[in-house]
Each structure stands twice: as structure tokens, then as C-alpha cells.
Amino acid sequence: GAGVSQSPSNKVTEKGKDVELRCDPISGHTALYWYRQRLGQGLEFLIYFQGNSAPDKSGLPSDRFSAERTGESVSTLTIQRTQQEDSAVYLCASSFLAHEQFFGPGTRLTVL
Amino acid sequence: AQSVTQLDSHVSVSEGTPVLLRCNYSSSYSPSLFWYVQHPNKGLQLLLKYTSAATLVKGINGFEAEFKKSETSFHLTKPSAHMSDAAEYFCVVRGPGGSYIPTFGRGTSLIVHP
Numbered sequence: 001g002a003g004v005s006q007s008p009s010n011k012v013t014e015k016g017k018d019v020e021l022r023c024d025p026i027s028g029h030t031a032l033y034w035y036r037q038r039l040g041q042g043l044e045f046l047i048y049f050q051g052n053s054a055p056d057k058s059g060l061p062s063d064r065f066s067a068e069r070t071g072e073s074v075s076t077l078t079i080q081r082t083q084q085e086d087s088a089v090y091l092c093a094s095s096f097l098a099h100e101q102f103f104g105p106g107t108r109l110t111v112l
Numbered sequence: 113a114q115s116v117t118q119l120d121s122h123v124s125v126s127e128g129t130p131v132l133l134r135c136n137y138s139s140s141y142s143p144s145l146f147w148y149v150q151h152p153n154k155g156l157q158l159l160l161k162y163t164s165a166a167t168l169v170k171g172i173n174g175f176e177a178e179f180k181k182s183e184t185s186f187h188l189t190k191p192s193a194h195m196s197d198a199a200e201y202f203c204v205v206r207g208p209g210g211s212y213i214p215t216f217g218r219g220t221s222l223i224v225h226p
Contacts, residue, residue: 004155033213042202042218043156056213091155098206100146101214103156 002026004104006092012110013082021077021107025094032075033101034067035091043091049075082111114139116205118217126225131175131190133220135203138184145186146204146214147177156202162186173197198224 005024034046045059049069069075093101119134147159160171167179177188203217
């Protein structure tokens with residue numbers, strides 16, 4: 001079956017604009033994760049969805065960041081009033097329960 | 113609580129020589145452990161995983177890792193490096209149960225010289 005997909009692959013925006021990043025997980029995967037990866041850095045956890053449980057938002061860096069997930073389907077990460085420090089690759093991953101994660105190719109966000 | 117430490121930020125080897133990427137973990141429970149590889153401008157790909165079965169785990173592309181509970185280590189090895197192995201490698205620890213969020217190491221950059 002298809003892997004995790006993310007869109008857009010690249011996004012260039014102006015400081016202060018809002019952006020929406022989309023993640024389509026593998027069908028049947030109960031868990032979905034968002035990470036941020038700044039240039040040359042490791043992965044920074046943002047948010048975690050598991051089934052119908054309340055999401056773990058402990059990694060969101062500010063209230064400008066939010067995410068939603070519809071059931072066990074698509075997720076959207078929204079960044080409001082973007083800042084230059086938000087420039088990074090945003091990675092999405094999904095897994096079945098606590099099994100290994102499968103990652104999407106990422107969205108490269110550039111804030112001018 | 114859980115944590116993972118990748119002991120080297122960069123490892124440089126010559127093509128055809130062995131590879132050793134070191135990872136130590138800390139976990140209150142019997143963890144699951146993973147190694148992922150990230151090639152430039154690509155997403156992460158699972159190399160191998162340990163989930164309390166055999167302590168020596170074989171993965172893709174000739175990589176393997178050994179879980180050593182007494183040393184709390186999960187080092188990644190390969191007998192002979194290829195140029196195509198040049199990438200970033202991440203060690204990951206996860207506690208039991210579906211409610212635990214994986215913890216990623218900072219990554220080790222593997223450089224392979226011809």
C-alpha cells in the first residue's frame with residue numbers, strides 16, 4: 001500500500017502569514033506524529049495523536065502552532081503568523097499502536 | 113522517563129571498512145529500540161528494530177545492532193561501508209504500551225571516504 005504522504009513538499013511564505021501542512025498516514029495506522037527538523041538538527045517532537053484519545057501537544061513550541069486529525073485519517077498542522085524561526089522541514093509519521101513509525105518525505109517550509 | 117544518547121555526532125570511515133555508530137539509552141521499562149537512516153533531503157527510513165526478541169537484530173542494507181541490557185547500549189554496525197551509506201542515523205527508544213512517544217537521539221552523521 002501507499003506510504004505516508006505530505007503536502008505540499010515545499011512551501012515558501014512571508015512572515016506573518018498562516019500556513020497549513022497536510023499529512024496522509026498509512027491506512028489503518030492508529031498513531032500519527034508531527035516533528036520539526038531544523039537545518040542540520042535532529043527531530044523535535046511537536047504533537048502526537050493516538051486513536052480517539054486526546055492528543056499529546058506537549059511539544060508544540062507556541063500557541064501559534066496547532067494540529068488536528070480527523071479520526072484515524074488525515075492530519076493538518078497549522079502555523080499562524082509565521083516567523084522566520086519557523087523555517088524547517090516538518091515531518092509526519094504514522095504507526096500502528098506502538099509499532100515502528102513510518103515517515104513521510106516532509107514539507108520544507110521557508111519563511112521570508 | 114526515557115532518553116537516548118548518540119555518542120558521536122560525526123563518524124568518518126573509508127569505503128570497505130567497518131562501521132560502528134554508538135547509542136546508549138535510558139528507560140524505566142523494557143524498551144523498544146530502533147535505528148533510522150535519513151539520506152540528504154529525504155525522509156527517515158527504518159533500518160532495524162529491537163522489541164524484546166533476539167538481542168542481535170539484523171536490518172536492511174547489511175546493518176545490524178545488538179541490544180545489551182547490562183550496558184544499556186544498542187550500537188549499530190556494518191562490516192563494510194559503502195559510499196551509499198553516507199547519511200544521518202538516528203537511534204530511537206520507546207517505552208512499552210501505545211501511549212509512549214518515541215525519543216530520538218540527536219543523530220550521527222556517517223561520512224564515507226572513497
